[in-house]
Structures are given as C-alpha cells and as structure tokens.
Amino acid sequence: MIDLLALTAERDAPAADDLARCVHCGLCLENCPTYLETGKETESPRGRIHLIQALQEGRIEATGAFTQHIDRCLVCRACEAVCPSGVPFGRIMEAARADLKERREPVWTNRFTYWLLFKKLLPNRRRLRALASGLRWYQRSGLQHAVRASGVLASLPATLGQMERSMPSLPDHFFEAEGHFLPALGPARYRVGFFSGCVMPLAYGPVHEATIRVLRRNGCDVVVPRVQACCGALNVHSGERMMARELARRNVRAFLDLDVDYVVVNSAGCGSTLKEYAELLAGDPLWREWAERFGSRVRDVSELLVDLPFQQGLGPVRRRVTLQESCHLVHAQRVKAPPRALLAAIPELELVDMAHPDNCCGSAGIYSFAQPELSNQILDTRMAEVRATSADLIVTSNPGCMLQLQAGLERTGQRVEVRHLIEVLDWSYQSGTGQPPSGRASL
Ligand code: SF4
Ligand code: SF4
Missing domain, CATH: 3.40.50.10700 (AF0625-like)
Incomplete structure (x- = not known):
C-alpha cells in the first residue's frame, strides 16, 4: 500500500539542456498550426524556443507580447514529432508556462477562473457531476434555447459565449461503473484498470461504455477504480503543476494498488499525461519510481487492442x-x-x-x-x-x-x-x- 506524501513546492522552469538542443534548423515550421495560420516566426516552435531561452537568460522581460506568443501555442507537439534534434517541446512549453505563472502580475479575473477550474472543479468529481446535472437541466428545460434565441450570448465576454456554444449535448445518463469489476466475456487474458477521467464520464459516458464492452469481448477483466482522479492534463498545460502533481499521486496510488496488467485510457490527452507522470514527479525520487512503473502500464485502448490482437x-x-x-x-x-x-x-x-x-x-x-x-x-x-x-x-x-x-x-x-x-x-x-x-x- 502506498501512502500519499506531503506536497513539495517544486519550482518549474525549462531546462537549459532541453533548450540548447534546438539547432534552429526550421524543419518544424511547416508542421506548426499557429505558424501556418499567422506566418510569424514568433508563433513558430523555433521562435518560441528562442523567446523562452532569452527570458531564462535574462535578456528579455516577460512582457504582454511575450506572454501572448507562449499562450498561443497549442502544445500540440507536432513540432516535437518531426524535430531531428529531439527537442522535447512539450516539456519545455509546460515548464515555461509554470515559470511564467510565477512571474506574471496576477489579474484577479484570471486568478479566480484558474482557482475555480483547476483547484475546485476538475479535481473534484462530485462537484463536476453536480455542475453537469445543472447543465443538462439547462439544455433540456428549454432555457438554453431561450438564451440562444434572446441574443444575450453576444453581450457576454467572448470566452463565455464560446464555452456555451461548444458545450456538448449531455447524454441521458452519466457513466456509472466506477467501483465495478466487469469480467471478460470468455477466458480472461488480461486484468486491466480503466481510467475514467473527469469530463468523459459526464459528457461521453456512452464512449466509456463502448470501450468496456470492446475490452471485455477481447478477453479483458476490467476494473474501474472509484478513487481515481482527473489526469491533470489541463493543469499541466496551463502551468498549474502543484495540483497536477497531487492528481498524479492520487492516480498512481489508485492503479498500482489494483495490481493490473495495463491501465487503459480512451482519451488521447489523458493518456499522454498519464504516461508522463514520471516527468511531472521527477523532483521526488520515490514517487518518480512509482510513476514510472505506473506509466509503463498505460495504454491507449487502440494500442492495447492491436497488441492483443483483437478478436474477429x-x-x-x-x-x-x-x-x-x-x-x-x-x-x-x-x-x-x-x-x-x-x-x-x-x-x-x-x-x-x-x-x-x-x-x-x-x-x-x-x-x-x-x-x-x-x-x-x-x-x-x-x-x-x-x-x-x-x-x-x-x-x-x-x-x-x-x-x-x-x-x-x-x-x-x-x-x-x-x-x-x-x-x-x-x-x-x-x-x-x-x-x-x-x-x-x-x-
Ligand atoms: S525545434 Fe527542432 S526542428 Fe524546430 S528549429 Fe529547433 S531543432 Fe529544428
Ligand atoms: S506545440 Fe504545436 S502550436 Fe506549439 S509550437 Fe509546436 S507545433 Fe506549434
């Protein structure tokens, strides 16, 4: 049994070694969506690395323009996948944002939004579920239709309006299998832990159900731990690494305690974060070792199925x-x-x-x-x-x-x-x- 350790205040900043790997060849530029849309060097991987390096070396200040170039990166990592020098762009950008968060003048509206989203909502599945129930009522009661018809959305801040328009139509029921054991249909080949996440069980419960059906059909005993947490991906991408580390520790403990062959995930963003927990917890040798063991068992569901191999x-x-x-x-x-x-x-x-x-x-x-x-x-x-x-x-x-x-x-x-x-x-x-x-x- 693993016990949670006290949180450590690890300071984040991009490593000089990581930044120095960029040889400024520009081979990544044509793969960068923000560069392709804007045509600006400052919105390219090479330009961003240059800016981050200059800030770290004290040659420039974290001005509003600097911040905007960093914030406009999608962290899609298309640049990383084609870089011949192996520049770990995702790791650089995530650390740069955490560092920037420490340097930025706090704007109270941003602080409030971050506090609400990253500290109060995403890590707390009960609150998220209550919010989703309220939103489902908003969608089904006719209120959403009335709000949209009234034109009031146009007078809201752009971010709020965009959030309302992008909201998925919430399904009739949420995913309810947390805490359940679902045996394989036929002889069991593997025992897998199913990572459920925070938004998926509420917005896309039917996708989770389909995943479990396919896994069971392919000889997997599926365990869905109740105590698992949000993966922390949104926190990591936004520089909120303290809470991300706490969530990582919760998940590592929940799944290692189950002693499963694999941890299966059907969300690409969550899977990538889960596999990289050892980097997130690198400052803590014991947790890093546990996170490595955990990460080596994480599989995207498609990855696991083709390796089984999946049944006809x-x-x-x-x-x-x-x-x-x-x-x-x-x-x-x-x-x-x-x-x-x-x-x-x-x-x-x-x-x-x-x-x-x-x-x-x-x-x-x-x-x-x-x-x-x-x-x-x-x-x-x-x-x-x-x-x-x-x-x-x-x-x-x-x-x-x-x-x-x-x-x-x-x-x-x-x-x-x-x-x-x-x-x-x-x-x-x-x-x-x-x-x-x-x-x-x-x-
Ligand atoms: S990130 Fe890689 S591909 Fe892009 S400029 Fe630097 S070395 Fe070249
Ligand atoms: S992560 Fe994506 S958006 Fe950001 S610099 Fe790389 S390719 Fe461009």
Missing part, C-alpha cells in the same frame, strides 16, 4: 470515414498505426484521408475558449479538409477533438457525424453478432 467477429459499418488523428495520440504518444489498423479491420468501412489528418483541430484543452479567434481559424482549415473528403463520419480519439470538430461542423454547416474510434468498433462488433445496441444496461 466484426460486422460491416457502411460509412465513408475520415480520421482526425488526435495530437496527443499521434505526436505526444507516437501512436499512429493502431487506430488505422482498427478501422481497416472493419468490413465495408471506407477510409478517406484528409490532406493533413495529423494537423491540430484547434481544441487543445481550453485553447478554444482562451484563444477563440486563432482556434476558429485553425478549425476552419480542418473543416475545409473534411469537406474535401465527402466523408459522412469523422472519427477521432479525444473528447476535446470531438467537441471542437462538432462545433466546426455546425459553424460550417456540414451534415457530418463525429464519433470516437471505439464507438465505431463497438458498432462493428454489434452488427457482426446481432448484439443489442449500446446502452447503459449492456456494459
């Missing part, structure tokens, strides 16, 4: 599909082939690639709310590529991408559906076996 019995799904590769799966975790292998195994499914399936959609955690203008610009580029495929279904692996793509389709008036990859695999299993449709009772 898949039936036809007659759809024209395009795949939006989630940045934190393809760039951060470098998991590219498994989602494609799963789609290729589904009979009669037609996969039509966009011109740049691995370019960011502009979601990036809270980026679409914090930087609505640039986020929408990036999203419009994606939507034009979607339109060119004539697909009727976009498949992706991250809740943030699902939300953003849905918003983009509404914004550009396209009648295309957005689904998580695992939902499409679940449909395929059901059409191949005559199983009942997905739902709460069919976990």
